[in-house]
Amino acid sequence: MEKDFPIFQVMDQNGNIVSEEYKDLVTEERVKKFYSEMVRIRTLDRKSISLQRQGRIGTYAPFEGQEASQVGTALALDSEDWMFPTYRDHGAATVFGHSLRNILLFWNGRNEGCVPPDGKKIFPPAIPIATQIPHAAGAAFAEKQKGTRNAAICYFGDGATSEGDFHEGLNFASVFKSPVVYFCQNNQYAISVPISKQMNSATIAQKSLAYDIPGVRVDGNDVFAVFAETEKALERARNGEGPTLIEAMTWRYGSHTTADDATKYRDQGESALKRMETDPLLRLERWLKNEGLYDEAWVKEVEEQAAAEIDAAVQEMEKFPKADPAVIFDYVFEKPTWTIEKQKREYLELIGGEA
Amino acid sequence: METALQTKTLTLVQAITDGLDTMLGESKEVILLGEDIGKNGGVFRATDGLQEKYGEDRVIDTPLSEAGFVGAAIGMAVNGFRPVVEIQFLGFIYPAYEQIMTHASRLRMRTMGHYTVPMVIRAPYGAGVRAPEIHCDSTESLFTHMPGMKVVCPSNAYDAKGLMIAAIEDPDPVLFLEPMRSYRSSRGEVPEGKYTVEIGKGKKLTEGEDVTVISWGAMVPVAMKAAEEMKQKGVNCEVLDLRTLYPIDKDLVIESVQKTGRTVIVHEAHATGGTGSDLISLINDEAFLYQKAPAERVTGYDTPVPYFGFEDHYLPTPKRVAAAIEKVMKF
Ligand SMILES: Cc1ncc(C[n+]2csc(CCOP(=O)(O)OP(=O)(O)O)c2C)c(N)n1
Numbered sequence: 001m002e003k004d005f006p007i008f009q010v011m012d013q014n015g016n017i018v019s020e021e022y023k024d025l026v027t028e029e030r031v032k033k034f035y036s037e038m039v040r041i042r043t044l045d046r047k048s049i050s051l052q053r054q055g056r057i058g059t060y061a062p063f064e065g066q067e068a069s070q071v072g073t074a075l076a077l078d079s080e081d082w083m084f085p086t087y088r089d090h091g092a093a094t095v096f097g098h099s100l101r102n103i104l105l106f107w108n109g110r111n112e113g114c115v116p117p118d119g120k121k122i123f124p125p126a127i128p129i130a131t132q133i134p135h136a137a138g139a140a141f142a143e144k145q146k147g148t149r150n151a152a153i154c155y156f157g158d159g160a161t162s163e164g165d166f167h168e169g170l171n172f173a174s175v176f177k178s179p180v181v182y183f184c185q186n187n188q189y190a191i192s193v194p195i196s197k198q199m200n201s202a203t204i205a206q207k208s209l210a211y212d213i214p215g216v217r218v219d220g221n222d223v224f225a226v227f228a229e230t231e232k233a234l235e236r237a238r239n240g241e242g243p244t245l246i247e248a249m250t251w252r253y254g255s256h257t258t259a260d261d262a263t264k265y266r267d268q269g270e271s272a273l274k275r276m277e278t279d280p281l282l283r284l285e286r287w288l289k290n291e292g293l294y295d296e297a298w299v300k301e302v303e304e305q306a307a308a309e310i311d312a313a314v315q316e317m318e319k320f321p322k323a324d325p326a327v328i329f330d331y332v333f334e335k336p337t338w339t340i341e342k343q344k345r346e347y348l349e350l351i352g353g354e355a
Numbered sequence: 356m357e358t359a360l361q362t363k364t365l366t367l368v369q370a371i372t373d374g375l376d377t378m379l380g381e382s383k384e385v386i387l388l389g390e391d392i393g394k395n396g397g398v399f400r401a402t403d404g405l406q407e408k409y410g411e412d413r414v415i416d417t418p419l420s421e422a423g424f425v426g427a428a429i430g431m432a433v434n435g436f437r438p439v440v441e442i443q444f445l446g447f448i449y450p451a452y453e454q455i456m457t458h459a460s461r462l463r464m465r466t467m468g469h470y471t472v473p474m475v476i477r478a479p480y481g482a483g484v485r486a487p488e489i490h491c492d493s494t495e496s497l498f499t500h501m502p503g504m505k506v507v508c509p510s511n512a513y514d515a516k517g518l519m520i521a522a523i524e525d526p527d528p529v530l531f532l533e534p535m536r537s538y539r540s541s542r543g544e545v546p547e548g549k550y551t552v553e554i555g556k557g558k559k560l561t562e563g564e565d566v567t568v569i570s571w572g573a574m575v576p577v578a579m580k581a582a583e584e585m586k587q588k589g590v591n592c593e594v595l596d597l598r599t600l601y602p603i604d605k606d607l608v609i610e611s612v613q614k615t616g617r618t619v620i621v622h623e624a625h626a627t628g629g630t631g632s633d634l635i636s637l638i639n640d641e642a643f644l645y646q647k648a649p650a651e652r653v654t655g656y657d658t659p660v661p662y663f664g665f666e667d668h669y670l671p672t673p674k675r676v677a678a679a680i681e682k683v684m685k686f
Contacts, residue, residue: 163420190419259398323665325665328661332657343656350678351668
């Protein structure tokens with residue numbers, strides 16, 4: 001089965017273009033855009049880990065290593081499309097236009113974090129595994145019914161493909177030809193469980209056969225391959241041809257979350273090696289160098305800009321007004337029920353001015 | 356002649372490991388299943404070292420599929436095993452809800468006892484550990500409402516091990532709720548080897564004449580703290596640890612309420628449809644005329660458990676419990 005689903009690459013790990021058909025896609029301008037977006041989200045990721053260590057945000061889910069998958073997909077979207085991320089896809093959400101401040105607020109345990117900027121259709125990150133997969137089928141179906149050309153992208157991990165919701169969602173989308181791109185970041189572990197113990201199939205892409213939809217495998221560390229396949233799948237979706245399943249082969253260098261210790265179940269040497277060989281940022285750096293376009297001053301500028309932008313967002317997050325306890329009662333229903341009204345009144349009375 | 360049992364000091368989560376270890380050692384029928392429970396020893400280390408000791412066939416890392424492994428465990432249970440499944444957090448049990456509600460809990464009834472489901476479902480629950488959303492649910496009454504399920508919830512290490520062994524030996528499905536917040540903060544003397552704490556029996560933690568305070572799991576320390584504070588003010592509380600939420604220890608509750616005439620119930624689950632409502636109707640049925648005040652409930656609110664930035668506002672505090680105790684005293 002594996003040979004029926006070869007891993008698609010545009011650029012190999014040494015920065016050489018290996019797909020003639022797509023060579024025009026790779027321009028200096030695009031490489032620099034993709035590179036700077038990846039630097040930006042990597043900076044966000046590292047900063048978040050350090051904020052968590054300092055107790056300034058809660059448990060955090062890092063994605064370092066998966067930047068190409070998140071940037072390549074997010075940049076392929078139109079601004080009117082939908083995004084259904086998981087807890088690990090805030091990189092993609094940022095690139096698609098989510099506010100950095102709100103993303104940080106989310107990790108700081110605040111409801112505001114789930115609110116996307118005006119006009120952006122970004123769902124709150126899915127915390128239970130795979131539950132967003134049917135939502136995307138439905139939201140995309142609604143776009144089709146409304147007669148738009150908008151589509152949806154739905155992210156999930158390899159572990160998610162074991163849940164019933166994955167199969168139910170894909171089946172629904174395929175029957176109703178929902179314009180949705182199902183994008184699996186196969187980082188090869190679900191917490192401690194390696195893919196070999198997650199499933200008996202050789203690939204995730206082949207699961208598309210059961211639903212008679214296209215399934216492809218891409219090198220998830222090749223931002224151009226991700227971008228090209230996502231664009232193609234989006235185009236199919238917009239043309240009424242239904243969903244696509246994309247399996248992006250990638251790797252997360254760090255732990256599952258800041259509450260987890262990967263050394264318990266994973267050889268960290270393997271991560272270190274992958275970082276040297278297949279890092280999505282290094283690959284673009286290598287291309288730039290091959291082309292004689294690499295400019296250290298420019299890279300430095302990109303890094304400094306990212307750091308400044310993220311520091312500003314951290315400040316915004318920390319200056320954000322203290323949690324108002326009324327919020328937990330106010331948004332449960334449009335009009336609070338008598339039970340909630342009573343509970344709110346009693347609680348605010350009890351805490352008086354102390355909240 | 357009785358020989359004093361050897362004991363050791365364990366945290367609540369270590370006591371659970373010890374209980375599982377004891378039963379895995381005793382019987383080949385006992386088998387553990389769940390996500391990350393093997394090599395990783397569970398995200399809370401509740402199964403730490405057990406796969407190494409008993410092998411990959413008895414401590415099984417499953418695919419990420421709650422409906423799948425709970426359903427499979429039902430199949431194992433009807434076919435001679437005693438599966439103990441771990442749900443990583445209670446908030447992630449919902450994919451398996453159908454399997455539990457429509458099969459595990461009623462197979463005995465449907466087959467007039469021909470097939471039975473002697474299975475344990477372990478699930479850490481509760482807020483107060485700054486976990487992300489949905490990791491903090493306390494939805495025990497979804498399961499006490501379910502005919503055919505027993506629901507237990509230890510508050511300390513001794514009970515945790517004793518109840519675990521009792522749950523594994525129980526011929527019916529048991530939901531075993533583990534208070535995350537007490538996993539490492541609660542520590543106590545635990546006998547070595549095998550002993551049980553009877554399912555369906557609560558425990559009186561303090562003697563008092565004025566108010567009965569009923570709680571379980573992670574709310575027991577909150578209730579105890581409030582009771583201590585009230586003692587300074589001359590109010591003596593009888594604190595009960597319910598330990599089993601279904602079936603409730605009726606005699607313990609009623610005896611106490613008949614003595615004190617006042618009740619405060621503390622649970623972190625939502626108020627509406629919570630176990631507190633059941634306790635109040637039980638008290639009305641059995642001790643109505645003994646009451647000197649309507650029973651008070653101190654609970655989580657009828658809101659989703661909020662993100663951790665707000666969880667201190669959601670969870671019952673000793674202050675809220677003390678206010679309720681004062682209210683029933685003044686009524
Ligand atoms: C229904 C459900 N069960 C269990 C969990 C706990 N959990 C959180 S992440 C995770 C592993 C997910 O792996 P995968 O889908 O491969 O995504 P990754 O985290 O690797 O990106 C588990 C078991 C959960 N969030 N939801």
